[in-house]
Structure formats: structure tokens, C-alpha cells
Amino acid sequence: MVRTPSCDKSGLRKGxxxxxxxxxxxxxxxxxxxxxxxxxxxxxxxxxxxxxxxLRWMNYLRPNLKRGNFTPQEEECIIRMLKxxxxxxxxxxxxxxxxxDNEIKNHWHTTLKKRCQQSTVTNEEARASKSKNKESRAxxxxxPNKNGVTVSVPATxxxxxxxSDSFSPVSSSxxxxxxxxxxxxxxxxxxxxxxFGFLDSYVNxxxxxxxxxxxxxxxxxxxxxxxxxxxxxxxESVVVENxxxxxxxxxxxxxxxxxxxxxxxxxxxxxxxxxxxPSVVESEYFTPMYDDLWGxxxxxx
DNA sequence: AACCGTCACAACCGCATGCGA
DNA sequence: CTCGCATGCGGTTGTGACGGT
Numbered sequence: 001m002v003r004t005p006s007c008d009k010s011g012l013r014k015g016x017x018x019x020x021x022x023x024x025x026x027x028x029x030x031x032x033x034x035x036x037x038x039x040x041x042x043x044x045x046x047x048x049x050x051x052x053x054x055l056r057w058m059n060y061l062r063p064n065l066k067r068g069n070f071t072p073q074e075e076e077c078i079i080r081m082l083k084x085x086x087x088x089x090x091x092x093x094x095x096x097x098x099x100x101d102n103e104i105k106n107h108w109h110t111t112l113k114k115r116c117q118q119s120t121v122t123n124e125e126a127r128a129s130k131s132k133n134k135e136s137r138a139x140x141x142x143x144p145n146k147n148g149v150t151v152s153v154p155a156t157x158x159x160x161x162x163x164s165d166s167f168s169p170v171s172s173s174x175x176x177x178x179x180x181x182x183x184x185x186x187x188x189x190x191x192x193x194x195x196f197g198f199l200d201s202y203v204n205x206x207x208x209x210x211x212x213x214x215x216x217x218x219x220x221x222x223x224x225x226x227x228x229x230x231x232x233x234x235x236e237s238v239v240v241e242n243x244x245x246x247x248x249x250x251x252x253x254x255x256x257x258x259x260x261x262x263x264x265x266x267x268x269x270x271x272x273x274x275x276x277x278p279s280v281v282e283s284e285y286f287t288p289m290y291d292d293l294w295g296x297x298x299x300x301x
Numbered sequence: 302a303a304c305c306g307t308c309a310c311a312a313c314c315g316c317a318t319g320c321g322a
Numbered sequence: 323c324t325c326g327c328a329t330g331c332g333g334t335t336g337t338g339a340c341g342g343t
Contacts, residue, residue, distance in 0.1 A: 015337095016337090024340080037328070038327080038328065038329090038330070050328085050329090051328095051329085054329075054330090058330095087332070087333090088331085088332090089331075089332065090330075090331060090332085101330095101331075101332080102332095105332075106331085109333095221335090
């Protein structure tokens with residue numbers, strides 16, 4: 001299901017992301033924001049191209065991603081939007097909070113398309129049968145439709161042509177947080193070999209621990225706690241205690257309700273000044289707007 | 302047990318677009 | 323207007339999992 005890691009000519013890694021890489025990226029973006037994808041891997045200690053980092057973050061690591069099976073409502077929305085917009089996956093994804101364009105695209109190509117085609121065939125057969133019956137009754141000599149049927153919907157779907165149908169995407173109450181990796185068992189012994197001290201200490205000892213409600217410090221449990229639904233722990237809070245200058249310190253207390261939604265004080269002190277927009281350089285605190293934070297690096301004062 | 306075909310999906314690639322100099 | 327850079331987008335590929343023979 002996943003690609004075997006490999007290296008390309010320039011020495012940058014390609015292929016499947018390892019849990020270590022994921023943690024480095026999450027730790028970096030969470031702390032510093034994605035101020036420049038091209039430069040980011042260098043500062044985050046990742047032997048990846050910026051494009052790969054961005055893709056990994058956008059499609060897999062970013063907060064509020066909903067993972068798991070698509071609901072019938074979501075599938076219906078995909079089909080309806082596909083019919084309305086064509087294969088503009090990003091636009092379709094915008095209608096489904098927590099779903100990525102890549103995920104929707106994959107789901108369409110692997111599941112929905114076939115289902116729709118089957119449905120189309122079934123509809124054609126039914127129509128042909130109906131036509132045949134009508135023909136036999138009327139005694140006429142009609143010709144099967146050579147153009148076929150272009151509108152295809154699942155047999156179970158009731159899709160209206162009215163694009164203003166008020167379908168409301170399912171709220172992501174099931175899980176507001178993405179699981180960092182499905183390969184959790186391999187995260188037990190993480191060794192960071194880079195020059196980025198904050199990663200060694202911050203990621204290993206604090207980052208996940210901060211999110212852990214059980215007090216269990218095993219990596220597996222830490223990651224599990226990341227995947228918790230806010231509803232599971234909204235009544236509890238996490239007291240942040242670390243010595244690593246975590247952005248979480250700015251708030252002192254973080255709950256699963258606000259962990260990803262609260263703006264934070266991004267530390268861009270290590271970012272070359274020439275790469276910062278003036279407002280960032282001039283301001284003391286850099287608070288990425290939540291809406292843009294995980295996709296764009298727009299800092300505001 | 303070994304082989305093979307299919308499936309699911311993460312990740313890559315190339316082009317398009319936006320934006321600032 | 324043009325150029326270069328960063329990012330976004332959609333198509334495609336590669337690979338492990340899984341089921342059937």
C-alpha cells in the first residue's frame with residue numbers, strides 16, 4: 001500500500017514517509033508554520049523536496065483531516081459535485097470538510113466510478129428491457145440508444161439536478177484529528193540524527209506527551225492520543241509543561257478542543273529575514289490565521 | 302504454499318496559476 | 323510586459339494488502 005523509500009539523484013528522499021519524517025514535519029509546521037515550502041525541509045531537517053513536504057502535510061498530517069470510510073452522504077455529495085463541476089477535485093474537496101482532493105480523487109477512481117458505471121449498465125439494461133416490452137406491445141421496431149447514458153448515479157442515490165440542493169456536509173464529529181501514521185508500531189524507537197535540537201527533545205519528549213491524557217509516555221500511546229476525537233476529551237485539559245520553548249507555552253493550557261484551532265505564537269526567529277514578509281519581521285508575535293495556517297503561511301499581527 | 306490479479310491509496314510528476322520584482 | 327519563483331491542481335504511477343485459484 002505504501003511505497004518503498006528510495007533516493008533520487010539529488011539525494012532527496014522519495015517514496016513513503018517514515019514516522020520520523022512525519023514527526024519532524026508535524027513538529028516543525030506546528031511550531032513554525034509553513035512559511036515557505038521550498039525552504040522548509042532544509043530547516044526542518046528533512047531530506048525531502050518542499051513539494052513532497054507540502055503534499056504530505058496537506059494530504060495526511062494536517063489537523064482536522066477526516067480519515068476512514070466515506071459516508072453515503074459524502075459519496076452522494078462527491079457524485080453530485082462531480083456532475084456539477086467536473087473533475088475539479090479541489091473544488092469538490094472544499095464541499096467536504098476534512099477530506100482532501102487526493103482522497104476524493106482516489107475514492108472516485110477506485111470505488112465510485114465503478115459503482116456508477118455498474119449503475120449505468122443496470123439502468124441501460126432496465127431501459128432496454130422496458131423498451132423491448134414496449135416494443136413488443138406496440139409491435140414497433142426501435143433501435144437501441146447508440147449514444148449510451150451519460151448521466152450516471154449510484155442505484156442507491158437520489159440525486160437532483162438542482163445544484164442548490166442544500167446538502168450539508170457531514171460534520172467531522174467522529175474525529176477532528178488525523179492519526180499521524182497507521183504504522184504506529186514502528187514509532188517506538190525514534191532516533192533523530194540531525195542538527196535540530198528542538199526536534200530531538202521537543203518531538204520525542206514533549207510534543208506528543210503534551211497531547212497525552214493518560215500519562216503514558218509510550219510513543220504509541222502518544223500517537224493514539226493525537227487521534228482522539230475532541231468529544232472524547234473535551235472536558236479534559238492538557239497542562240503544557242516543557243522546557244523547549246514550545247508554542248504551547250504561550251497558552252499554558254491546551255485542550256483537544258482548541259489545540260489545533262487556537263492561533264499560536266509562531267517562532268520564526270530562525271527564518272532568514274529576507275524570506276519573511278515585512279509584517280512578520282516588524283511584528284513581535286506572529287499569529288497565523290487558522291483558516292490559512294495549514295495551507296498558506298499568511299502571518300498577521 | 303505459491304502464484305496471480307485486483308484493489309486501495311500514498312506519493313510523484315508535470316503543467317497551470319498567482320504574484321512580486 | 324516579462325520573467326522567475328512558489329504553490330496549487332489533476333493525472334498517473336508504484337506498491338503492499340488481500341482474495342482467489
